Every structure is written in structure tokens, then in C-alpha cells.
Amino acid sequence: MVGNKMKTEAVKRFVQKELNGWWIISMVGAAVILLPILFVFFTLFQEPNENWFHMKEYLLKNYILNTFTLVIFTGIVSAFLGVTLAWIVAAYDFPLKNFFKWGLMLPLAIPPYIAAYTYKAMLGYTGVVQTTLRNKFDYQIDAELLSISSLRGAVFIFAFFLFPYVYIITKSFLENQSSSYIENARVLGRKPVTIFFKVVLPLSRPAIVGGIVLVIYEVLSDYGLTSYFGIHTITTAIFQTWFAMYDVQTAMRLAAWLMVIIVGLFFLERLLRQRRRYNVNNKSRPLTPMKLKGFSAFGAFMYCFGVFLIGFFIPFIQLISWAKLTFAKVWDDSFITLLYQTVYVAIISTFLILIFAVIVANVSRKHTPFSFILSKIVTSGYSIPGAIVAIGVLAVFITLDKWLAPLYSQMGLGNAPLILSMSLGMLIVGYAIRFMATGFNAIEVGFEKVGTKYTEASRILGNGITKTFFKVDLPLIKGALASGFILTFVEITKELPLVLLLRPFNFDTLATKTYQYANDEQIYEASITSLMIIGISVLSVIVFQIIDRKKVKQ
Structure with a gap:
């Protein structure tokens, strides 16, 4: 009885002191983010249909095998490239080292699906490589040797354009956290190879694992590259089931199993990190x-x-060359509309993400178990492929339309119209769930830098949480807001699977138009839209550099 009373009193004190508009908005937003994910997950407990049994018997094994092959080999090659480059750049001084320090981040500016279109065209029979060999050197090469429309080619593209995830995290760790260990090994006369295998690899394992997990998330999320190369993965199966068979239930079931794999991977990564702790x-x-x-x-x-x-220069120069040939054809009024739609929906989504991220991050400044859970729920969408998020959001919006059908009928819109599930709002919600982590992480870092002393002083003077935020906190985190805006805007601009599933009828973005051009074998025409995406994406690398320089000055 005494224990129950104490718990009741604790809840009352929490409600009186902490429960306010900021908490309520945070909890409602967290529920909105979690609902589509749960919608997909609970599909596992529904009775499957005939299509599922057919797929399970004849196709699913191949989907899973291809997916795991891509994940494993991409992870290995990305880890090799990222770790070795991070070690060379962090530990040694050589010609153009300062350029490569940031230049090796640039492959992230080219989405893998754009790299796939570019390299396939370059290495094809009429591409620049084989044409040059035939015309300039009178040499006929076996076309199979240069074909990349395979698992091998997919691993090549993924590894060379996603390795910066491993490179960035590992380089930062080696430069700032491991100097004493490495220099002690040097003083003891250890050779560079011995230091790398005996000191660097064990010490930086948590950073390496974190980077590899980000690479794997990107591979599992991909649809553009794998569909273009004709590789059957779980993600491509979701799209094929949805668009070719019009079977939403089976698509959701596939998405649920893919989400189970993602969650398992997340817990495995946390387990590996917990088992390897170093006093740094x-x-x-x-x-x-x-x-x-x-x-x-x-x-x-x-x-x-x-x-x-x-990873960057060759495909970038090739795209510029193609763009010169097709600029007059592609750059017209419809392209301006396409650009406007891309920027318009990205800006709206980014503003909504940042507003909610600021609210949650401000609430989470008090490090309590509840705020920890809240932050994890809010950022959960980033680790889940866009196809899964899209299916969950679409299922929720279709359900809402069914519930609102009587109201639609009274408004004269028909018996069962799809109003919400055919709107731009559904795409914006999908973006918000998928990329909330990008904005939240930037804001959270900003709050951590400014600390709580100014906030606490304002509260002691009698100012409420809202007034304190606008008068004290907001001016101090303007840099974090700018960084969060740019990084989130870039991620939204590059996203393909989610927008393919959730976009309204006849609504295209730069990413979807690039995909359409490539699917129609109009690779030259796809260069303009690809370059626009790359140009926007380069901003993220610049932001990384600005943040890195500020850290060094501090």
C-alpha cells in the first residue's frame, strides 16, 4: 500500500511539474511516428494470403539470399575502404592530404542509384570506355568483363559510394580519441602494420561497427540500384508485389520481415558495442x-x-559531359516545375521536422528514462528503410480514409473516396518519420554544447519553459538549426523509395524523375536531374567541414 501511494505521489508530482504543452506535443508526435511502424509489424500476426505462400515457396529464399549477399560483401568492402583510408589520412602526412581529408566524403553526395546509372552507361558497349578502346586503340574487350548489372557490380557501387560512412566516423575517432595509444605504440618501436592490426582495429571497433551499420541500412533501403540492375531483394520484392500484383497485404508482410531484420541488426550492433568498451x-x-x-x-x-x-570525380565529370548534350532538351518549363516541387515539399517537410525536433530535444534535456525512450522513438524512422515507412504511412492513411468515409459522403465527395491517402500531406508525413533523426540529432548536439546553466538561470528568474526557449535557448542554437536544416533538406531531396510509393498522382521530384529517365534508358537526360541532386548533396559535405572546423577551434 505504501509503495503504491509513493508511486501515485510521484506521478502527481510529474504531472504538476513536468507535464506541459511541450511534453504533450512530444508524446503525440512520437505516437504518430510509431503508429505506421507498428501497423507494419502487426501484419505478421494476420492470416497470409495465397500470394504470400507462393512467394514463400518459390521466391523468398532468393530474395533473402541476394539481400544478405549484398549486405555482407558491401559491409566487408566498405569497411576495408573506410578504415584504411581513415588510418592513412589520420595518421600520416602526404601530398594533398588536406584535400583528401574532405574530398573522400564527396562520394556520399552521389546516391548509389545515380552512380549505378552512370557506370552502367559508361561501361556499356556504346559507353565511353568501350568506344575509346575500339576507336582509339583498336581493341575489342569482352563485354562481360565490364558488365556491372549483377551482384558483383552492385557491391562495387554500394561500397565505393557508401564507404564514407565508415571513413568519417573512424577518422574522427582516430584523430581525437586514440592518439595516446597509437603514439605509445610508436615510441615502443612497433611497425605501422603492427600498430594498425594490434592497436587501431581493436580500439576503433565501435566506430567501425557504427559506420558499417549505417552502410547496411542504406543497402537494405535501396530500391533504385537493385531494380535497375535486376537484382531481386526484399525491398524490390515489396515494390513488385505492390505495383505489379496490387497486393498490399503481401507487400506489408514482406516489409514487416525486413523490419524484423533491421531491428535484429540494431540490437546486434548495440550488443557488440557494449562488449567492447575502452577507457578513453x-x-x-x-x-x-x-x-x-x-x-x-x-x-x-x-x-x-x-x-x-x-567514387566521385569520374561519374561527376561524365554527368557534366552528358548534361551538355541534353541541356536544351531537358531544361524547360516542366523542369522548372519539377525543381519547384522538389524544393517546395523538401522545405515544408524540413521545417516541420525541425519544429518537432526542437520540441522533443528541449524536453529530452532532462536525462530521464522517459526522455531517453522518447528520443529513441522519435529517431527510429531513420534506421527503417523508406519502403517500410511508406507502406506503414499508406496503411494508416487508407484506414483514416475508411473511418472518414461517412464524412466524405456528407460533403458530397462520394461514398469511399481516397482523400488523405492521395494527398501531398501523406508524403510529408512519410518524410517526417523517415528523417526526423537527422534534424533531432543536430538540435540535440546544439543543446548539449550550450548546456543548461543559462536555461536554469532563466527558470529561476520565473520565466516559463516557452519564454526561456525563445529568449535564451533559440539564439544559442541557431547554428545547430542551420546545420539540421541543410542536412535534413539534403536527405529528403535524395530519397527515392519513399517518394515513389507516397507521391500524389502526377507529382515528381528530382529523384523520381531521375529514376524514370534511367528506366526508360534515357541516361543522358537523367544527367541534369542527377547533377542537381549531387549539387544539393555537396552542401552536406560543406556542413560537415564547417562543424568540424568549429570543433577544432573550440
Whole structure:
């Protein structure tokens, strides 16, 4: 009895002191984010139809095998590229090292599906590579050797355009957190290879695992590359079931199983991180690079330069070349409309994401179990593929339309029209769920930097939480808001699977138009839209650099 009274009193104190408009908005928003995900998950407990049994017997094994093959080999190659490049850039000084430090982030500016279109056209029979070999060198190469429309080619594209996730995280860790260990090993006379395998790899394992998990999330989310190469994965199966068979139930069931894999991967990554903990001094000085000379310096330069060429420069220059040929044809009034639609929906979605992210981040500044759970729910959408989020959102909106059907009928809109589930609002909600983590993480970092002393002083003076936010907190986190806006805007602009499923009729973005051009084998025409996406995406690399320089100054 006494225990129950104490719990009741604690709840009352929480309601009186903490429960306010900020908490209520946060909880409602978290419920909106969680609802579509749960909608998909509970499909597993429904009775499957005949299409599911047919797919399970004849197709599902191939989908799963291809998916896991892509994940495993992409993870291995991305880890190799990311870790070795991070070690070279962080630990050594060689020609153009300062350029490669940020230049090796640029492959992230090219979405894998755009890289796939570009390289397939370049390496094809009429592409620049084979044409040059035939016309300039009178050499006929076996077309099979240059064909990348396969699992092997998909791994190549994914690895060279997603490795920066591993590179960025690992490089930051090595530069700022591991200097004492590496320099102690140098003093003891250990060779670079021994230091790399005995010190660097074990020490940076949590950072490496974190980067690999981000790569795997991107591979599992992809639809543009795998569908273009004709590779059957779970994600492509979801789209095929939806668009070709018009079977929403089976598509949702496939999405539910893919979500189970994602959640399992998330818990495995957390388990691996918990088992590997190191006592690292947060105030340790940066790692001092060793000067390379002669062949070693040349080898480090060529390795970084080769990856930069393949991962960014070559496809970028090729797209510019194609754009010159098709600019007059593509750049017309319809393209301006396309650009306007892309920017319009991205700006609205980004503003909504940042408003809600600010509210939740402000509530979560008090590190309580509830605020921890709230932050995890809010950011859960980023680790879930866009196809799953889209299916969950669509299922929720269709259900809402069914509930509102009597109201629609009274308004003279018909017996059972699809109003909400054919609107632009559904796409914006999908964007918000998928990319809330991008805005939230930026705002959370901003709040952590400014601390709570100014906020607490304002509250002591009698100002409420809302007045304190606008008068004290908001001016202090303007930089975090700007970073969050740019990063979120970029992510929304590049997104393909989600917008393919949720866009209203006759509504295109740069990403969907690029996909349509490529599917129609109009690769040259796709270059303009691809370059627009890449140009916007480069902003994210600039933001990373600005944030990194500010950290160094501090």
C-alpha cells in the first residue's frame, strides 16, 4: 500500500511539474511516428494470403539470399575502404592530404542509384570506355568483363559510394580519441602494420561497427540500384508485389520481415558495442601525423586519389559531359516545375521536422528514462528503410480514409473516396518519420554544447519553459538549426523509395524523375536531374567541414 501511494505521489508530482504543452506535443508526435511502424509489424500476426505462400515457396529464399549477399560483401568492402583510408589520412602526412581529408566524403553526395546509372552507361558497349578502346586503340574487350548489372557490380557501387560512412566516423575517432595509444605504440618501436592490426582495429571497433551499420541500412533501403540492375531483394520484392500484383497485404508482410531484420541488426550492433568498451580520455590531444616520404608518400596519395576518382570525380565529370548534350532538351518549363516541387515539399517537410525536433530535444534535456525512450522513438524512422515507412504511412492513411468515409459522403465527395491517402500531406508525413533523426540529432548536439546553466538561470528568474526557449535557448542554437536544416533538406531531396510509393498522382521530384529517365534508358537526360541532386548533396559535405572546423577551434 505504501509503495503504491509513493508511486501515485510521484506521478502527481510529474504531472504538476513536468507535464506541459511541450511534453504533450512530444508524446503525440512520437505516437504518430510509431503508429505506421507498428501497423507494419502487426501484419505478421494476420492470416497470409495465397500470394504470400507462393512467394514463400518459390521466391523468398532468393530474395533473402541476394539481400544478405549484398549486405555482407558491401559491409566487408566498405569497411576495408573506410578504415584504411581513415588510418592513412589520420595518421600520416602526404601530398594533398588536406584535400583528401574532405574530398573522400564527396562520394556520399552521389546516391548509389545515380552512380549505378552512370557506370552502367559508361561501361556499356556504346559507353565511353568501350568506344575509346575500339576507336582509339583498336581493341575489342569482352563485354562481360565490364558488365556491372549483377551482384558483383552492385557491391562495387554500394561500397565505393557508401564507404564514407565508415571513413568519417573512424577518422574522427582516430584523430581525437586514440592518439595516446597509437603514439605509445610508436615510441615502443612497433611497425605501422603492427600498430594498425594490434592497436587501431581493436580500439576503433565501435566506430567501425557504427559506420558499417549505417552502410547496411542504406543497402537494405535501396530500391533504385537493385531494380535497375535486376537484382531481386526484399525491398524490390515489396515494390513488385505492390505495383505489379496490387497486393498490399503481401507487400506489408514482406516489409514487416525486413523490419524484423533491421531491428535484429540494431540490437546486434548495440550488443557488440557494449562488449567492447575502452577507457578513453575525452580531453586527449589530437593525433600527430607522421610525415611520409618517397614511395610511401606516393602510395598513400595514389590510393586516396584512386578511390576519389572512382567514387566521385569520374561519374561527376561524365554527368557534366552528358548534361551538355541534353541541356536544351531537358531544361524547360516542366523542369522548372519539377525543381519547384522538389524544393517546395523538401522545405515544408524540413521545417516541420525541425519544429518537432526542437520540441522533443528541449524536453529530452532532462536525462530521464522517459526522455531517453522518447528520443529513441522519435529517431527510429531513420534506421527503417523508406519502403517500410511508406507502406506503414499508406496503411494508416487508407484506414483514416475508411473511418472518414461517412464524412466524405456528407460533403458530397462520394461514398469511399481516397482523400488523405492521395494527398501531398501523406508524403510529408512519410518524410517526417523517415528523417526526423537527422534534424533531432543536430538540435540535440546544439543543446548539449550550450548546456543548461543559462536555461536554469532563466527558470529561476520565473520565466516559463516557452519564454526561456525563445529568449535564451533559440539564439544559442541557431547554428545547430542551420546545420539540421541543410542536412535534413539534403536527405529528403535524395530519397527515392519513399517518394515513389507516397507521391500524389502526377507529382515528381528530382529523384523520381531521375529514376524514370534511367528506366526508360534515357541516361543522358537523367544527367541534369542527377547533377542537381549531387549539387544539393555537396552542401552536406560543406556542413560537415564547417562543424568540424568549429570543433577544432573550440
